[in-house]
Structures are given as C-alpha cells and as structure tokens.
Amino acid sequence: MSGPPTPAAGVLALQGDVREHLRSVKRAGGTAVEVRTQADLDSIDALIIPGGESTTIGRLANLYGLVDPLRKHIRSGMPTLGTCAGMIFLASAVTEGAQTQLGVLDMVVERNAYGRQNESFECELAVEGWDEEVHAVFIRAPLVHSTGPDIEILARHRGRPVLVRKDRILASSFHPELTSDMRLHRMLLDMVGRD
Numbered sequence: 001m002s003g004p005p006t007p008a009a010g011v012l013a014l015q016g017d018v019r020e021h022l023r024s025v026k027r028a029g030g031t032a033v034e035v036r037t038q039a040d041l042d043s044i045d046a047l048i049i050p051g052g053e054s055t056t057i058g059r060l061a062n063l064y065g066l067v068d069p070l071r072k073h074i075r076s077g078m079p080t081l082g083t084c085a086g087m088i089f090l091a092s093a094v095t096e097g098a099q100t101q102l103g104v105l106d107m108v109v110e111r112n113a114y115g116r117q118n119e120s121f122e123c124e125l126a127v128e129g130w131d132e133e134v135h136a137v138f139i140r141a142p143l144v145h146s147t148g149p150d151i152e153i154l155a156r157h158r159g160r161p162v163l164v165r166k167d168r169i170l171a172s173s174f175h176p177e178l179t180s181d182m183r184l185h186r187m188l189l190d191m192v193g194r195d
C-alpha cells in the first residue's frame with residue numbers, strides 16, 4: 001500500500017549549513033533536495049534557507065539569478081523556513097548597510113547582535129502551541145528590531161522575537177538543524193498541500 005507522497009524540501013545550497021538541514025529534512029520524513037538552480041526550485045514542495053553568511057547567500061543568489069524566482073515561489077505560497085542568515089535573507093531590511101534581501105517578511109533585523117562566533121549560546125525557549133520547550137542554539141544570531149502587523153511571533157528571548165511566522169513562512173534566529181529536534185522541520189513539511 002502506498003501512502004501519501006513524501007514532500008520534497010529543498011535546501012538553498014549556495015553557502016551555509018546545508019548538510020545539517022538536509023539531514024533534518026530526512027529525519028522529519030521529507031525528501032531532501034539541494035537547490036542551486038531555478039529548475040531545482042521548481043521541483044520542490046517546501047524551501048529552507050540555511051544559516052551561514054547572509055551577505056554571501058544574497059550575493060550568490062544574485063549571481064545565479066535566483067532572487068526573483070525565490071521571491072516568486074515564496075510569495076505564491078511555498079512553505080519556507082529560514083534560519084539565522086536565512087531569517088536575515090527573508091527579512092525586508094537590516095539595521096546597518098544594505099544587502100540583497102528577499103523582503104518577504106516585513107521586519108528589520110540587526111546582524112550579529114547576539115555575540116560573535118565563539119560567544120554563541122544555547123537556551124530553552126517556550127514556543128507558542130508547543131507542549132515542550134525547544135533547545136535553541138544561537139550563533140552570531142540576528143536580533144529582530146521591529147515587525148510589521150502581519151508577522152506572528154511564536155517565541156521570544158528576553159522579550160525579542162526569535163521565531164516568527166507569516167502565512168507559510170517561518171523564520172528563526174536560532175538553529176533547529178543543529179539539534180535532534182525536528183518539530184520546526186515537521187511544521188514546514190506539514191504545511192505542504194494545506195490551504
């Protein structure tokens with residue numbers, strides 16, 4: 001007997017912790033795909049933008065002509081999860097300077113606001129609608145300065161949003177792919193095929 005088709009989640013594979021997300025997708029029950037071209041993007045049901053360096057991800061996305069196709073897919077409802085640099089790339093602005101951003105989440109973020117690489121930290125966080133807290137790993141994470149009215153805040157750290165949602169877009173300033181907690185990846189896969 002064959003069950004429902006396994007959703008394919010693509011991880012934008014330009015730079016960053018792609019491998020960890022691919023592993024999490026598989027553990028969460030999805031088919032993991034590396035996304036480097038528009039054709040890859042057209043073949044997936046859900047998208048993940050990993051952590052790494054948001055400036056590099058933006059630069060490479062420009063170079064490979066992926067910025068408009070990414071915007072188009074996300075705006076037309078493709079379930080999307082951005083983590084850390086991925087959150088920055090999804091946002092509309094950064095507090096300092098200018099870099100390529102998709103602007104699909106109406107919020108302003110400050111880069112590297114939670115400490116430098118070797119000052120990363122971990123903590124337990126309550127998440128809206130979850131019975132158990134999540135173990136959150138922050139690495140030079142972005143701080144969310146302001147959010148538009150359509151951004152739902154699912155978790156906060158010291159009063160600041162660290163997990164947000166808008167329609168089918170999820171973004172976290174921490175790294176779920178570095179733990180064995182699959183709940184965010186499952187949330188992403190569960191949005192596939194829903195109205």
Ligand code: GLN
Pocket residue numbers: 050051052053054055083084085086088111112139140141142
């Ligand atoms: N500091 C990185 C940036 O600004 C994000 C860090 C991360 O993704 N772990 O893009």
